[in-house]
Amino acid sequence: MSENVGRWLRDEIENAILSNEFAPGERLDEMVLATRFGVSRTPVREALMQLNAIGLIEIRPRRGAVVIDPAPHRIFEMFEVMAELEGLAGSLAARRLDDESRAAITAAHRRCELSAGAGDSDAYYYDNEEFHKAIYAASRSEFLEEQCLQLHRRLRPYRRLQLRVRNRLSTSFSEHCTIVDAIFAGNGEEARRFLRAHVGIQGERFSDLVASMTAR
Amino acid sequence: MSENVGRWLRDEIENAILSNEFAPGERLDEMVLATRFGVSRTPVREALMQLNAIGLIEIRPRRGAVVIDPAPHRIFEMFEVMAELEGLAGSLAARRLDDESRAAITAAHRRCELSAGAGDSDAYYYDNEEFHKAIYAASRSEFLEEQCLQLHRRLRPYRRLQLRVRNRLSTSFSEHCTIVDAIFAGNGEEARRFLRAHVGIQGERFSDLVASMTAR
DNA sequence: GTCAATGAGTGTGTATACAAGAAATTGGCT
DNA sequence: AGCCAATTTCTTGTATACACACTCATTGAC
Structure with a gap:
């Protein structure tokens, strides 16, 4: 595990996306991810925002994150x-x-x-x-x-x-x-x-x- | 103010950096920013992480954020x-x-x-x-x-x-x-x-x- | 039978509390 | 007097609690 949980989670989720475990278009529920990785929602949200910045997911305000499905x-x-x-x-x-x-x-x-x-x-x-x-x-x-x-x-x-x-x-x-x-x-x-x-x-x-x- | 405080803060802080109000090398204290903009630390941290992703600031683990001073x-x-x-x-x-x-x-x-x-x-x-x-x-x-x-x-x-x-x-x-x-x-x-x-x-x-x- | 409106429920957005690490200051020792 | 160490303080990292918006389903009216 990396020095801070947020970055570790970013890598974990990124790998899951790139290996198609999280399929394009799939919705990423913060609470589900949090329980899956045994952490709270805070670092999950951090990871999601970083993935959003990279361009792997899209975060729509008040509507959660989805894996980007590029045309x-x-x-x-x-x-x-x-x-x-x-x-x-x-x-x-x-x-x-x-x-x-x-x-x-x-x-x-x-x-x-x-x-x-x-x-x-x-x-x-x-x-x-x-x-x-x-x-x-x-x-x-x-x-x-x-x-x-x-x-x-x-x-x-x-x-x-x-x-x-x-x-x-x-x-x-x-x-x-x-x-x-x-x-x-x-x-x-x-x-x-x-x-x-x-x-x-x-x-x-x-x-x-x-x-x-x-x-x- | 934008739809969510985090993005609004990102723009605010970004402008402050680009207009040299926050000088390169300057440390950005989360609590100071939070009180200045009248919000809690959570959206401030969101904004800082986004600025980090853009490349305007650098977040060193456990040591806070500083405005990047590119050579x-x-x-x-x-x-x-x-x-x-x-x-x-x-x-x-x-x-x-x-x-x-x-x-x-x-x-x-x-x-x-x-x-x-x-x-x-x-x-x-x-x-x-x-x-x-x-x-x-x-x-x-x-x-x-x-x-x-x-x-x-x-x-x-x-x-x-x-x-x-x-x-x-x-x-x-x-x-x-x-x-x-x-x-x-x-x-x-x-x-x-x-x-x-x-x-x-x-x-x-x-x-x-x-x-x-x-x-x- | 279909469409709209209202309510419950789920999930995101923000605040706050708590834990842990880094920096600073003070005290003691050389 | 200067330097090193220990303690305290300050700040970040994480967890949790609460509020509000959106979705979806159910009910009622046309």
């Missing part, structure tokens, strides 16, 4: 912004790369190669996350890194769905290769372009995502 | 991200422009022309804000618009400082002209480039900002 076009918009931010991170990383960041990116890239080769989509999901985080860190812009991490966390469940699409693992990894090459070559604009294309969900990727969303 | 390099990073997001908004606006958005941008642009011509930096500050907001809306991406508005609000005080720099009004307005031309011409990539350059604080603009920050 497909909104998810598309979120990926569009994510692609832009990651593109910026990539271009900065290419210009500012130092040994430490280079090593971190290389290591994550290697792990992606292994899990992609093994066709292990769960492992790749995790390694891919580390790869992207390594690029955020390499941008050497703390604020950008924070923004990327926050949006990444919010998009996490959809990224996972994307990986289920056939051949996506190998496609994703080969895109990683071009991104790594561009960054290591110090070519900021190429890194930006490749990352934008890699993260964005243009065309059929979007319909694939929508299809896998409705499938569950 | 100059962090402000630079924030403008860098803002420039990227506005660039995206501009490029989308150029591609998706409809009559309504075109009218809104034109109207805001006209008002900027008037206040810039009059040398009224306070009026220009406000009109400039509306101009940028019109572009966010024209992007037709609700999520992007929200992100832009949020970051814009956080950078508001620094934008104001920037306008105090000599000749910045006319420079800013002439940049607006090129942006409007690019958007109206449907040239997304030009709109992106011009907006990035307009919003970012490269080179001497950054040192101007730092100078005006230390001056107060």
Whole structure:
């Protein structure tokens, strides 16, 4: 348990939402949550407000909190912004790369190669996350890194769905290769372009995502 | 007063911070705020947590809340991200422009022309804000618009400082002209480039900002 | 039979009380 | 006289109590 109950609860509830235990559209009753976690309503309300700020739930005055159920076009918009931010991170990383960041990116890239080769989509999901985080860190812009991490966390469940699409693992990894090459070559604009294309969900990727969303 | 006291307090305290009544680094005592606004500690704590989520204050466990005092390099990073997001908004606006958005941008642009011509930096500050907001809306991406508005609000005080720099009004307005031309011409990539350059604080603009920050 | 209005019930919003940790002050010791 | 430690005080974190708004169901009228 974290140092204060409110933050711990935030993480607990966030995980429950991201793992679909609390389904989109579901109402979150403060008292039910309080008894479930063995605390009073006060820290529950704190946690809910933080989740509201993150954008995972919506709190309507006097009407309680519900898990947000974003429309497909909104998810598309979120990926569009994510692609832009990651593109910026990539271009900065290419210009500012130092040994430490280079090593971190290389290591994550290697792990992606292994899990992609093994066709292990769960492992790749995790390694891919580390790869992207390594690029955020390499941008050497703390604020950008924070923004990327926050949006990444919010998009996490959809990224996972994307990986289920056939051949996506190998496609994703080969895109990683071009991104790594561009960054290591110090070519900021190429890194930006490749990352934008890699993260964005243009065309059929979007319909694939929508299809896998409705499938569950 | 808003529908619930917590949100009202959030706005009140936010304004107090942005107008420098609560200076950066200052400690915000819950009880002091509660008596000042004639409420109990509960909604004050709510407001503080929301401000913490926005990034205006920092809440350290068991040690209270302090107004964040961002280092100059962090402000630079924030403008860098803002420039990227506005660039995206501009490029989308150029591609998706409809009559309504075109009218809104034109109207805001006209008002900027008037206040810039009059040398009224306070009026220009406000009109400039509306101009940028019109572009966010024209992007037709609700999520992007929200992100832009949020970051814009956080950078508001620094934008104001920037306008105090000599000749910045006319420079800013002439940049607006090129942006409007690019958007109206449907040239997304030009709109992106011009907006990035307009919003970012490269080179001497950054040192101007730092100078005006230390001056107060 | 349908629609509206009123009442009960449930749940959020705010206040207050209590517990626990951090900071400050005072006292003793070197 | 200065520094360290212990105690006190002040502030935050959590629990609980109470008030009020919203929802939903039931009853009555058209």
